[in-house]
Amino acid sequence: MQDNAMTRWLSPLMAFCLSFIIIATLAPIVGIQVDRQIDFWLLWLGTMLILALPICYLEIALAKRSKTTALNALSSLTRDADASQQWRIVGWLAVVFIPFLAGGMLSNASQLLGHFAFNGIASNLLFVGLAVAAVLLSFAPRNMILILSVIGVLASLILANVMGTALPAWHVTPVAFSEWGSATVLALVASGLGMGLYWQSSLASVKQQDIATQTVLPIWIAQLFAVIAFAFFAANAQIPSLAFVIAVVSAAALLLQMAREQLLHRQLNIVLQWLIILVAVLVWAIPAISSIFNIVLMLWGLIICLIYAIFVGWIMKISHLRKSMNFSNELFYNVWRIAVRVVLPLSIILAMISIIGQLF
Template identity: 65%
Template sequence: MQDSALARWLSPLMAFCFTFIIVAALASAVGIQIDRQLDFWLLWLATMVILALPICYLEIALAKRTKTTALNALSSLTRDADASQKWRIVGWLAVVFIPFLAGAILSHLGLAASVTLGLGISSQVMFVGLVIIAFALSFVPRQVLLILMMFGVVISFISSLVLAQPTASWHWTPIEFKEWGNATVLALVATGLGMGLYWQNSLQQVQDGRQASKTALPIWIAQFLAVIAFGFYSVQQNIPVLTLAIAGVMAAALLLQLAKEQLQQRQLSAVIQWAVLLIATLIWLIPQVQFEFNILLMLWGLLICLIYSIFAGWIMKISHLRKSMNFSNELFYNLWRIAIRIILPLSIILAMLAIIGQLLS
C-alpha cells in the first residue's frame, strides 16, 4: 500500500521539479523572459490546456497500452498500427534529447555558478565538474534523487521569497507572433513532455487499469504549478544560483538515469549506451555555439511532440488508445483526438516557424 501511494506521487513530484528547474535554467537562455505580461501568461495558459494537457494524456495512454518504456514500446506500437518502422525514429530522437537537455541544464547553471562564485574557474571546467557529479549520481536510487532534487527546489524557492526584490506590476503588452513560439516551448519543452519521462515513471501506476486522468492530471497540475511558482521571480535576481545548481545537478542525474534505463531496455550494448549519453551531454563543451544549441533545443523538443501527435492521431488506429484513455465520457475522448490530430500539429508548426523567425530577424 505504501509503495503504491509513493508511486502515485513520484511522477507529479518529478514533473514539478523538472519543470521548475528547466524553466529556471533555460528561460533566459532561450529567450523566454519571465515577466509580468498578462497577455503572455494568458497565451501560455491556453497552450497548457490545448497543447500540454493532450500530450500528457498521450504519454500516459501509451504507457498503459505498452507497459514498457517509450523507446522499447515503439517497436510494438508500429507493428500494431501496421506502420513503417521509420516512425520509431521519434523514440531515438527523444532518448538522445534527454542527455542533450541534461547537458543544457548543466551548461547554463555551470556558467551562472562560475560567475557567482567568482573563483576564476572557467565555465567549461565548471561544466565538466558538474557532468562528472551528475553521472556519478545517476547510479543513486530514483527516489533519493527526487527527494534531493525537491529539497534543492524548495530551498531555492524559499530563498527567492526572502531575497525577493520589488518587481514591476502586471501589465498588458501587444501580442507578437514570437510569443506563441515562446509560450509553446514553455508548455511543451520546458515541462519535459514528449521525452517519455512521465510515461516511463508511471509504468507501475498504470498497471491497475484505472482512468488515464488519475495519472495524467496530477502530472499536468504539477507542471502548471511549477511554471506559476517560477513566473513571479527572475532567475537572474531572486533565485540563488548555487542552490538551483544543486537541484539542477540532481535533475540532470535523474535525466541521465532515465535515458540509460530506456537504452538498457532496448538491449543495447553498454558501450553504445555510454556513448549516446556522453556525446549528447558533453557536446555542450563546444565553445561559442550556445545560441545555436538553444535554438536546436527548442526545435528538437517541439519536433518530438509533433511526431508523436501525428503518429498517435493519424497513424495509430482509433481503437488503440480509446481503451487506454478509459474516459468516463466519449466527448472527452473526441476532444482529445481533435487536439492531437489537428490542433497540436498546426500549433507546433506555427511555434517552430515563430522560433525560426526570431533566429532570422
C-alpha cells in the same frame, strides 16, 4: 519496481521539479526571465491547457497500451498500427534528447555558478565539473535523487523570496506572433513532454488504474504549479543560485538515469549507451556553439512532440487508445483526438516557424 505508495507521488513530484528547472533554463532563451508580461503568461497558461494536457494524455495512454518504456515500446506500437519502422525514430530522438537537455540545463547552471561564486573559472570547466557530479549522482537510488531535486527547488524558491529578490512589475503588452513559439516551447519542451519521462515513471501506476485521467491530472497540475512558481522566482543572488544549481544537478542526474534505463530496456550495448549519453551531455562544453544548441534544443523538443502527435493521431488505429484512455464520456475522447490530430500539429508547426523567424 517502485512500490504502490511511491508511484502515486513520484510522477507529480518529478513533473513539478523538472518543469520548474527546465522552464528556468529555457526562459532566458525565449526572453521572459526579466519581462513579466501578463499577456504572454496568459498565452502560456492557455498552451498548457490546449497543448500540454492532450500530449500528457497521449503519453500515459501509450504507457497503458505498451506497458514498457517509450524506446522499447515503439517496436510493438508500430507493429500494432501496421506502420513503417521509420516511426520508431521518434523513440531514438527522444532518448538522445534527454541527456542533451540535461547538458543544456547544466550549461545554464555553470553560467550561474560562474557569475555568483566562481567568477575566475571558465564556464566550460565549471560545466564539466557539474556534468561529472550529475553522472555520478545518476547511480544513486531514484528516490534520493528526486528528494534532492525537491529540496533544491524549494530552497531556491524560498531563498529567492526571503532575500528580497526584486522582480519587475507585471504589465500588459500587445501579443506578438513570436510569443506563440515561446509559449509552446515552455508548455511542451519545458514540461518534459514527448520524452517519455512520465510514460516511464508512471508504468507501475497505470497498470493498476483503469482511467488515464487518474494519472494525467496530477502530473499536469504539478506542471501548472511549476509555471506559477516560476512567476515568483529569479536566480539573481548568490545563495538562491547555489540552491538552484543543486536542483539542476539532481534533475540532470534523474534525466541521465532515466535515459540509461530506456537504453537498457532496449538491450543496447553498454558501451553505446554511455557513448550516447556522454556525447549528448558533453557537447555543451563547447562554448562557441552553445547559442546554436539553445535553438536546436527548442526545435528538437518540438519535433519529437510533432512526430508523436502525427503518429498517434493519424497512423495508429482509432480503437487502439480508446480503451487505454477510458474516458467517462465519448465526447472527451473525440475532443482529445481532435486536439492530437489537428490542434497539436498545427500549433507546433506555427511555433517552429516563429522560432526560426526570430533568427532572421
